[in-house]
Amino acid sequence: MATGKVYLVGAGPGDPGLFTLRGKEVLGEAEVVIYDYLANEELLAFASPEAEKIYVGKKGGDHTLSQEAINRLMVEKGRDQVVVRLKGGDPFVFGRGGEEAEELVAAGIPFEVVPGVTAATAVPAYAGIPLSHRDLTASVAFVTGHERADRDDSKIAWEKLAGAVGTLVFFMGVKNLPEIVRQLTAYGRPASTPVAVIRWGTMPEQRTVTGCLEDIVERVKAVGLKPPAIVVVGDVVKLREKLNWFESRPLFGRTVVVTRAREQASGFKRLLQDLGARCVEFPTIAIEPPESWAPLDRAVSRVESYDWVLFTSVNGVRCFMERLKAGGGDVRDLKGVRLGAIGPKTAEALEAFGLRLDLVPGEYRAEAILDVLQGEDLVGRRFLLPRAAAARDVLPETLKRRGAEVDVVPTYRTVLPAEKTGKIMKLLHEGEIHCITFTSSSTVGHFFSLLKPDDVRPLLKDVVLACIGPITADTLRTFGWEPTVTAEEYTIPGLVRAICDHFSRVREEPWRGGSGRR
Numbered sequence: 029m030a031t032g033k034v035y036l037v038g039a040g041p042g043d044p045g046l047f048t049l050r051g052k053e054v055l056g057e058a059e060v061v062i063y064d065y066l067a068n069e070e071l072l073a074f075a076s077p078e079a080e081k082i083y084v085g086k087k088g089g090d091h092t093l094s095q096e097a098i099n100r101l102m103v104e105k106g107r108d109q110v111v112v113r114l115k116g117g118d119p120f121v122f123g124r125g126g127e128e129a130e131e132l133v134a135a136g137i138p139f140e141v142v143p144g145v146t147a148a149t150a151v152p153a154y155a156g157i158p159l160s161h162r163d164l165t166a167s168v169a170f171v172t173g174h175e176r177a178d179r180d181d182s183k184i185a186w187e188k189l190a191g192a193v194g195t196l197v198f199f200m201g202v203k204n205l206p207e208i209v210r211q212l213t214a215y216g217r218p219a220s221t222p223v224a225v226i227r228w229g230t231m232p233e234q235r236t237v238t239g240c241l242e243d244i245v246e247r248v249k250a251v252g253l254k255p256p257a258i259v260v261v262g263d264v265v266k267l268r269e270k271l272n273w274f275e276s277r278p279l280f281g282r283t284v285v286v287t288r289a290r291e292q293a294s295g296f297k298r299l300l301q302d303l304g305a306r307c308v309e310f311p312t313i314a315i316e317p318p319e320s321w322a323p324l325d326r327a328v329s330r331v332e333s334y335d336w337v338l339f340t341s342v343n344g345v346r347c348f349m350e351r352l353k354a355g356g357g358d359v360r361d362l363k364g365v366r367l368g369a370i371g372p373k374t375a376e377a378l379e380a381f382g383l384r385l386d387l388v389p390g391e392y393r394a395e396a397i398l399d400v401l402q403g404e405d406l407v408g409r410r411f412l413l414p415r416a417a418a419a420r421d422v423l424p425e426t427l428k429r430r431g432a433e434v435d436v437v438p439t440y441r442t443v444l445p446a447e448k449t450g451k452i453m454k455l456l457h458e459g460e461i462h463c464i465t466f467t468s469s470s471t472v473g474h475f476f477s478l479l480k481p482d483d484v485r486p487l488l489k490d491v492v493l494a495c496i497g498p499i500t501a502d503t504l505r506t507f508g509w510e511p512t513v514t515a516e517e518y519t520i521p522g523l524v525r526a527i528c529d530h531f532s533r534v535r536e537e538p539w540r541g542g543s544g545r546r
Contacts, residue, residue: 034106034132036125038118038144039067043154043230046145047071054142058112060105062098066116066256068231075112080105095124099131106137118146122172122199146170148197151229151258155236156272157265164263165194173201173208173259190215195262202227202257205248209241212261217241222265227257232283232306234275238265277304278528285452285464287312287471289442292342296467299524308461310452312474314445315343318417318438321351327412327437328352331361334412334435338368338387338397338423341415345369345377347439348414359383368397371519393499393518394423407431414439418470420499442470449478456487463492463513463527467520469503476507492530496523 035054040046047068055061055074063072065085072081082101084093093101105111119125119141132139148170152159159168171184189196190212201208202225213219219242227235239247241261274280283306286293290311297307318324328351331337339345352361359381368387369375375388389396410433413424417438424434455461466472472495476484485508493511495501497518501511513530515522 032106032109032111032137034102034111034113034137034139035142036113036115036119036128036139037142038123038146039064039071039114039116040145041117041147041150041154041230042066042068042228043150044068044070046150046230047074048142048144050142051144054140055112055114057110059109060111061114062102062105062111063114064116067114071114095127099128102128103131103135103137106132106139107135115144116147118144121146121148121170147229147258148199151226152197152224152260152264154230154234154274155224155226155260156268156270156274157224157260158267158271159195159197159260159264161264161267164267167193168195168197169193171196171198173198173204184211186211187215190217195260195264198259198261200255200257201225201259202248202253202255205259206245208259208261209245213241217261221261222263224260224265224268225253225257226260227253227255229258230274232280232301232304236268236275238268274304277302278532280304282306282462282531283308283455283460284527285310285461287465287475288467289313289315289445291315296465296520296524299521300527303524303528305463308452308455310475311445311447312471312478313442313468316441316443317347318441323437324348324351324414324439325355327414327435328355328357328361331357331365331412332363333410334365335409336366336368337362337412337414338370339374339378339414340370340394340419340423342373342377343416344414344439345374349381351439370394370397373519391518393497394420397423398426405431408433411435412437416470417441420469442468442474444474444477447478453479453483453487456484456491459490461491463494463531464488465494465496465523465527466500466504467496467523469500472500472503472507481507492527494523494527494530496520 037051037054052074055071056076058075058079060080061072061075062082062084075081084098102111102113113128115123115125117123125141129139149159169189198208219240221241223240223244224236224238225244225248235253237247237251237253279300284300285308286297287310288296290309293309293311300307352358362383366386367378367383369378369385370389370393375385378385387397387400389400406427408431411427413434413436424436427434488509492513493504493509494513495504495511496515498514501514504511513526515526
């Protein structure tokens with residue numbers, strides 16, 4: 029008797045934000061994940077690192093496993109393990125989920141269906157096309173655009189479908205688009221009926237071609253649109269001109285490389301993705317502990333002896349507070365010590381501990397702290413700077429020249445990660461990268477350690493190089509590149525705004541003739 033269970037889980041149309049809470053829950057419980065070509069691989073992050081992950085993707089004649097082999101695998105794994113069968117869209121809407129469920133029933137294996145957001149509704153919505161509208165249509169039909177190859181007879185009643193349903197949504201219809209058009213017009217659908225073909229809907233790569241039945245085949249062929257795509261037929265397509273929200277975002281169609289450390293990249297990525305960018309993570313730094321905690325522990329143990337503690341990063345705050353707690357202390361040990369922070373995020377990290385700050389300069393770099401302290405007598409004042417092991421010396425050296433006693437204590441190291449460069453080099457060679465972001469001097473230096481300057485020089489000539497501030501920009505210049513964008517506000521939101529401002533001046537759509545990068 030089977031002791032396992034199989035969950036048939038809909039992965040949704042592509043955007044991982046459309047994945048269901050129930051789907052996330054069962055993925056976290058899975059011992060085996062069997063996933064498809066149309067299931068976004070980002071969803072695998074919800075699974076346990078120990079879970080076995082098996083790709084069984086099928087696309088356009090390139091099948092990793094046949095459907096029969098997938099069925100056997102699912103039954104074999106599901107006899108004594110918890111299995112998630114992760115399928116694009118909804119398993120029971122042209123997803124062959126019914127066939128797979130029948131196999132499980134025949135094998136006596138318990139199963140559960142977790143519906144997903146179907147591409148039939150989500151993809152048109154992301155293209156600005158409502159499937160129903162009180163003024164235009166009162167009916168919708170979902171139709172396969174790719175019937176079984178081993179059948180001569182069609183299960184589609186074209187003579188009824190053509191005139192009886194207001195909006196038609198065809199799955200997998202690009203290859204058979206000429207036949208779809210022929211059948212609809214043959215059975216009375218006007219040649220002037222609007223049509224939209226949407227590829228990779230809900231994803232940053234989304235691309236939409238519109239026309240009408242009489243010219244849509246030529247339009248799709250002219251731009252080389254290929255599967256996977258959804259075809260929408262009906263008067264509702266006309267609403268796209270007013271309702272096209274997704275593709276109108278300022279960074280839509282742009283591919284942006286994020287070089288931040290992986291553990292710090294999520295917020296930056298979200299800001300870019302919300303504005304339409306496709307983000308490629310290429311972390312050029314990794315955050316690691318210092319070679320020894322002893323110097324920081326000594327400083328923390330006598331923190332009340334300092335007049336000032338100046339924090340230059342969120343990482344510095346995190347490590348300092350962790351060592352304070354590890355040594356048996358807490359925020360009460362900072363009573364009477366004046367606190368300063370460079371940048372709003374660093375300030376927020378301190379305020380999260382209930383600490384009130386004495387100094388947050390308006391300009392987010394070390395020199396700004398010196399400007400704020402310009403009128404103070406620093407002779408004999410004791411400063412603690414918990415910061416990265418390798419950092420600029422302008423702040424401590426200037427404080428010392430003004431008579432202060434300064435302890436610079438390493439709280440973390442930024443090191444070169446063991447990052448594979450194949451993917452980024454492939455994208456650069458293909459002209460797919462529009463922007464590379466640098467959020468610190470370390471990201472610049474490590475980028476050109478991972479990718480040799482002479483190798484990438486010809487590949488970067490049309491790529492926007494965006495720096496978080498002038499210090500990072502100056503570091504980029506030392507490698508022989510002039511930054512395209514330098515943020516006026518030296519923060520992640522400031523950098524994102526600067527990138528948007530730059531691309532707002534670029535009129536050419538990225539996928540229509542040329543890279544559109546400049």
